[in-house]
Amino acid sequence: MTMLAVTVGPPSPNSGALEKVPEPDPAEGSILCETIAVGVDGTDNEIVEGKYGEAPPGTGRLILGHESLGRVLEAPAGSGFAPGELVVGFVRRPDPEPCDSCAAGEWDMCRNGLYTERGIKGRHGYLSERFRIEPEFAVKPDPALGRLAVLTEPTSVVAKAWEHVERIGRRAVWEPSRALVTGAGPLGLLGAMLGRQRGLDVHVLDVVDTGLKPKLARDLGATYHAGSLDDVAGLFDVVIDCTGVGPLVFHAIDHLAPDGVMCLTGISPAGRTLPLDVDTLNKQMVLNNNVVFGSVNANRRHYEQAADALAWADRGWLDRLVTRWMPLAAWMEALGRRDGDVKTVVEIGRI
Ligand code: BGC
Ligand code: ZN
Numbered sequence: 270m271t272m273l274a275v276t277v278g279p280p281s282p283n284s285g286a287l288e289k290v291p292e293p294d295p296a297e298g299s300i301l302c303e304t305i306a307v308g309v310d311g312t313d314n315e316i317v318e319g320k321y322g323e324a325p326p327g328t329g330r331l332i333l334g335h336e337s338l339g340r341v342l343e344a345p346a347g348s349g350f351a352p353g354e355l356v357v358g359f360v361r362r363p364d365p366e367p368c369d370s371c372a373a374g375e376w377d378m379c380r381n382g383l384y385t386e387r388g389i390k391g392r393h394g395y396l397s398e399r400f401r402i403e404p405e406f407a408v409k410p411d412p413a414l415g416r417l418a419v420l421t422e423p424t425s426v427v428a429k430a431w432e433h434v435e436r437i438g439r440r441a442v443w444e445p446s447r448a449l450v451t452g453a454g455p456l457g458l459l460g461a462m463l464g465r466q467r468g469l470d471v472h473v474l475d476v477v478d479t480g481l482k483p484k485l486a487r488d489l490g491a492t493y494h495a496g497s498l499d500d501v502a503g504l505f506d507v508v509i510d511c512t513g514v515g516p517l518v519f520h521a522i523d524h525l526a527p528d529g530v531m532c533l534t535g536i537s538p539a540g541r542t543l544p545l546d547v548d549t550l551n552k553q554m555v556l557n558n559n560v561v562f563g564s565v566n567a568n569r570r571h572y573e574q575a576a577d578a579l580a581w582a583d584r585g586w587l588d589r590l591v592t593r594w595m596p597l598a599a600w601m602e603a604l605g606r607r608d609g610d611v612k613t614v615v616e617i618g619r620i
Contacts, residue, residue, distance in 0.1 A: 274397030275600045275615075276330040282319030287600055290332065290397065297393065297401035300350050302339030302358075304617040306419040306594075307396045309604055310336065310455070312389060317604060323390045334396025335360045335388035338410070338419040340618065348404040355410050355620075357421040357576070358395060358402040361386050361566050377429060377566035386566075396600070398617060408572045411580035415620050416594075417587045420459065420612070424575035425567035427460035427509070430532045431467070432571065434507050437530050437560050445506035446470055451521060452511035453482040453493070455612040456534060458590060460509045463578055465489045469507070474498060480609055481592065488586055498524060505529060513537040519545060522554065522561060531561045 271289040278284035293301065313333055316322035324331040337358045344350040363371030364383035371379050388394020410418035438445060448464045450457045453475035464471040471491040475482055478495030486493040494501050498517065504526035510518050513535025525531055553559070567575070579587065593613040595603035603615050 272398040273597060274332045275334065275597070276332050277316055277322065278330050279316055279322035279324060280319045283317065284319065285317045285333070285601065285604075287598065293393075293397070293399055293401040295401065298403035298406070299345050299348060300341055300356065300402045300404060300407065301343040302356055302400050302402060303342055304337070304339050304395060304398055304400055305355070305620060306338045306416050306614050306616050306618075307334040307394075308336030308419050308423065308612060308614045309334075310423065314604055316389065321389070325391055325393060331388070332393035332395075332397050333388050334394035334615075335386065336419060336422040337387075337395035337400065338416065338421070339395070339400055339402070340620070342399070344404070350404055350407070350409070355412055355418055356402060356407045357410055357418060357572065358387065358400065359406040359408075359567075359569070359572060360389065360422060361568075362392065362406065375568050377568045377571070396597075396615060398597070408569070408576050410576050414579055414584070414587075416614075416616065417584065417591070418576075418579065419614050420455075420579060420587060420590070421572060421575050422567075423455050423612075424459050424463075424579055425571040426534060426565075427456055427463055427511075428574040428578060429567045429571040430460065430509055430534050430564045431463050432574065433562065433564055434509070434530050434532050437562065438528075441528055441558070443506075443528055447503060447505050447526070448472070448507040448509070449474065449501070449505040449521070449524065450491075450509045450511060451475075451498075451514075451517055452535065453477070453486055454511060455590060457509075457511035458482070458485050458489075458611070460511055460534075461486060461489055461491050462582060462586075464507070464509075465491060466578060466581060472501060472505070474501060481589065481611055485586065485589060485611065508532070509534065511535050515541050516543050519543065519550070522550060522559065525557060525559050527557045529557065529559055531559070533561065533563045534565070
C-alpha cells in the first residue's frame with residue numbers, strides 16, 4: 270500500500286513534490302491516523318526553498334508538515350486513544366542522549382541540539398494521507414473544535430512564550446497589565462488571544478492597516494496599531510515579538526516598562542545592521558530590571574495549555590483566522606503567500 274505525501278529533498282531548493290510513498294512506518298508510533306488537516310507556516314516555506322530542514326538519515330526525502338490534526342484509525346488497547354478520536358501530534362522528539370532538559374520532558378529546551386522535529390529535522394512530518402504517532406507525543410483537542418484543532422501546534426508555541434514570560438515575571442512582585450504583540454500573523458494573533466484570555470490590555474502592532482488582521486485583533490478586544498512603534502503611547506509589561514524583524518525587536522526594548530519582560534519568537538534572514546546606542550540600551554535594561562529572552566517549540570504542557578485555550582476561544586474568530594483551506598493536490602499554492610492570507614491549512618480528510 271502507498272499513500273500520497275508532500276516530500277522535499279533538503280537542502281535542494283524547490284525540490285517539493287506530491288508523490289506516492291510507503292504507508293507510515295510502525296516505528297513512528299503505535300497509533301495510526303488518517304490526516305484531517307496540516308497547517309503551513311514560514312518554516313515550511315524555508316524548507317521548500319532549501320534554506321532549512323533535514324531528511325531522516327539515509328533517505329534524502331522528508332515528508333513535510335509539522336502542524337497536525339488526525340483522526341485515529343487504529344490504536345492499541347491501553348494507549349489512551351480510541352478509533353475516531355481527534356489527535357494532534359507533537360513536533361519535537363527528545364535527543365537520544367538525552368540532555369537534562371530532554372530527560373525531563375522539556376525537549377523544547379534541548380541543550381545539545383540533537384533533538385529531531387517532525388516535518389523539519391530528521392523525521393517525517395504529517396503532510397500525507399495517513400501518519401503514525403506515539404501516544405506519549407500527542408494530545409486530544411476539544412472535539413467541538415473540529416478541523417480548527419489544527420491550530421493547536423501554532424498555539425502551543427505562543428502558550429510556551431506566555432508561560433515563560435509569567436515564570437520570569439514571578440522573580441518579583443508583578444502584576445502585568447499592558448501587553449504588546451508585534452506582528453499580526455497567525456502566531457501574533459494567537460499570542461494576542463492568549464493575552465486577552467489572561468485579562469490583559471493587549472496591543473497588536475503590524476504594518477498593514479486594512480484587511481482582516483486589524484479586524485481580528487480588534488475583535489479579540491485588543492487595540493490595533495499600524496505602522497511605527499513610536500506612535501504607540503505608553504510602556505508595556507509584556508512584549509511578545511512574532512516578527513523576527515531585528516530592528517523592531519531592539520526598538521521594542523525602549524517600550525518596556527520597569528520589570529517588563531520581552532519574548533522573541535520569530536526569526537528572519539540574517540544581515541540587517543543598525544547603528545545602535547548599546548550603552549544606553551544596556552543602562553536602560555539594567556535600571557528597568559528588563560528581561561529579553563528567546564523561545565522556540567513547545568512541550569506537552571504547552572500543547573495542553575494550547576488545547577485548553579482553543580477550547581475557550583471564540584469558534585467564529587478561529588474560523589476567520591484560517592483564510593484558506595486547500596486540498597492536498599494544491600499544496601504548492603497553499604505554501605505560496607497571497608494578499609489577505611492569515612493562516613493557510615491543507616485539508617486532507619473530512620471530519
Ligand atoms: C515550529 C516549531 C519548531 C521551529 C524550529 C516552527 O515552525 O512550529 O515547533 O521548533 O519551527 O524548527
Ligand atoms: Zn536534549
